[in-house]
Amino acid sequence: MAKRTLDAFFKPSTTPPKRPKTEPTESTISTPETNNISIEETKPPSHHSSYPIPIAQLPSHVEVGLEHATPATSPREINNQPHLDLLHFQPYIPRPTANELFKFLRRELPFYRVQYTARRGDVETQINTPRWTTVFGVDETSTFIQQDNGPNSLVLLETKTKTPIPKTKYQCSPRPIPACLDVLRKQVEAANAAAGTQNPGYNFCLVNYYASGEDSIAFHSDDERFLGPDPNIASLSLGGERDFLMKHKPFVPGGNVNGTADGCMSGAAHSMSGPGGTGVTRSGTLSGGTLNTVSPGSRPVAVPLQQIKISLGSGDMIIMRGATQSNWLHSIPKRKGQTTRGRINITFRRAVIPGGTNNYYHYNVGTGGMYRWDEVAREMVLRDGKVKNATG
Numbered sequence: 554m555a556k557r558t559l560d561a562f563f564k565p566s567t568t569p570p571k572r573p574k575t576e577p578t579e580s581t582i583s584t585p586e587t588n589n590i591s592i593e594e595t596k597p598p599s600h601h602s603s604y605p606i607p608i609a610q611l612p613s614h615v616e617v618g619l620e621h622a623t624p625a626t627s628p629r630e631i632n633n634q635p636h637l638d639l640l641h642f643q644p645y646i647p648r649p650t651a652n653e654l655f656k657f658l659r660r661e662l663p664f665y666r667v668q669y670t671a672r673r674g675d676v677e678t679q680i681n682t683p684r685w686t687t688v689f690g691v692d693e694t695s696t697f698i699q700q701d702n703g704p705n706s707l708v709l710l711e712t713k714t715k716t717p718i719p720k721t722k723y724q725c726s727p728r729p730i731p732a733c734l735d736v737l738r739k740q741v742e743a744a745n746a747a748a749g750t751q752n753p754g755y756n757f758c759l760v761n762y763y764a765s766g767e768d769s770i771a772f773h774s775d776d777e778r779f780l781g782p783d784p785n786i787a788s789l790s791l792g793g794e795r796d797f798l799m800k801h802k803p804f805v806p807g808g809n810v811n812g813t814a815d816g817c818m819s820g821a822a823h824s825m826s827g828p829g830g831t832g833v834t835r836s837g838t839l840s841g842g843t844l845n846t847v848s849p850g851s852r853p854v855a856v857p858l859q860q861i862k863i864s865l866g867s868g869d870m871i872i873m874r875g876a877t878q879s880n881w882l883h884s885i886p887k888r889k890g891q892t893t894r895g896r897i898n899i900t901f902r903r904a905v906i907p908g909g910t911n912n913y914y915h916y917n918v919g920t921g922g923m924y925r926w927d928e929v930a931r932e933m934v935l936r937d938g939k940v941k942n943a944t945g
C-alpha cells in the first residue's frame with residue numbers, strides 16, 4: 554500500500570483526477586515536481602459468489618489514516634453504574650478519516666430495508682426495519698478458507714474438520730467480511746488487546762445506515778444466546794452525530810422482557826423494552842443515580858433509574874463488555890424534524906452457533922431487494938429486486 558507521512562496525510566492536498574475503478578494497482582507519485590501528491594488507484598475489489606456486487610477496497614488515503622492514526626484517543630472507561638462496563642473512544646478514528654470512511658461505505662456497500670413478520674401469541678405483525686442494514690460474517694463453526702489465488706476463491710468449510718459445509722447447514726449464503734471492513738475488524742480487536750480485554754475474536758460485522766432522524770433502533774440488548782455469555786460488542790459511529798441511550802433492564806420476575814417486534818432486530822430474540830420501543834415505565838424519578846427497589850420475591854432488587862445519554866460523533870467507538878448486555882438496553886432514538894446527517898454504525902460481534910448466522914442474515918439482509926447509494930439522487934436506490942440465495 555502507498556504510505557504517506559501523517560503530516561502529508563493531514564495537509565490539504567490537490568485532489569487527483571478520478572481513475573477508473575478497475576485499475577488494479579496503486580502508487581504514490583513523489584517527485585520534487587509533484588510534492589508527494591498521492592494518486593489513488595484502487596486495489597481490486599473483494600469478490601465472492603455470495604456478494605450481490607464486488608465490494609471496493611478502501612481508498613489508500615483512508616487506509617493510511619486508519620493505519621497511522623488509530624486509536625486517535627485513549628478510551629474512557631464508563632463503569633460507574635451496576636453491571637455497566639463500557640470503553641468510549643472519543644474518537645477512535647480521527648474525524649476527517651471517519652468522514653471519508655462514512656462516504657466510502659455508504660457508496661460501496663449493498664444495503665437492505667428488511668421487512669419481517671413477528672408473532673406474539675396469535676397476532677402476526679409486519680415490521681419495517683426503520684434503518685438500512687447489511688451484514689457479513691459467519692459463526693465460529695464455519696470458516697472461510699482461501700483455496701487459490703483466484704478472485705472468488707474463499708470457500709466455506711467446517712471449522713473443526715476443514716471439510717465443505719453441508720448444503721443444508723444454513724438457510725442463507727454467509728458472506729465473508731470484505732477487505733474494507735476486515736481492516737477495521739482487526740484494528741478493533743487490537744484496541745481490545747491494548748485495553749486489556751480478552752480477544753473477542755469477532756466473526757460478524759453488522760452495518761446500519763440511518764439516513765435521517767426518522768431512522769432509529771429501539772431499546773434492545775445484544776444478548777442473544779448465539780453470542781455466548783457476556784458478549785463483547787464493539788460499535789463504531791461514522792458520519793452524523795446521534796444520541797446513544799442506555800438504561801438498565803427492569804426486573805421481571807422469571808427473566809428478561811423478551812422481544813417483540815418494533816424494528817430493533819439486528820438479531821432476533823434480544824431482550825427489548827416492549828412494543829413501540831418507548832421503554833418500560835418505571836415508578837420513581839429519572840434523576841441521577843436514584844435506585845428503585847422492587848421486591849418481586851423475597852430478595853429486593855435495586856434497579857438504577859439513571860438513563861445514560863452519549864452523543865456519538867464521527868469516528869467514536871463504544872465497546873460494550875462484561876455483564877453490560879445482560880443488564881442494559883441501548884437505543885438510537887428517532888430525531889424527527891431535526892436535520893441530521895446520515896450516520897453509519899458498524900458493530901463487531903462473535904457468534905458461536907449456526908443459529909446466529911441464520912438470524913443475522915434473516916434480519917439484516919432478508920429476502921427483499923438490494924439498494925445502493927446514489928450520489929446524484931442522494932438516496933438509496935433499488936438495484937436488484939430480489940436477493941439471490943441470501944436467505945431461505
Ligand SMILES: O=C(O)CCC(=O)C(=O)O
Nearest residue numbers: 761770788819885898900
Ligand atoms: O447505531 C448504533 O449505534 C447502535 C446499533 C445497535 O445497537 C445494533 O445494531 O445492535
Ligand SMILES: [Fe+2]
Nearest residue numbers: 774775819883
Ligand atoms: Fe445493539
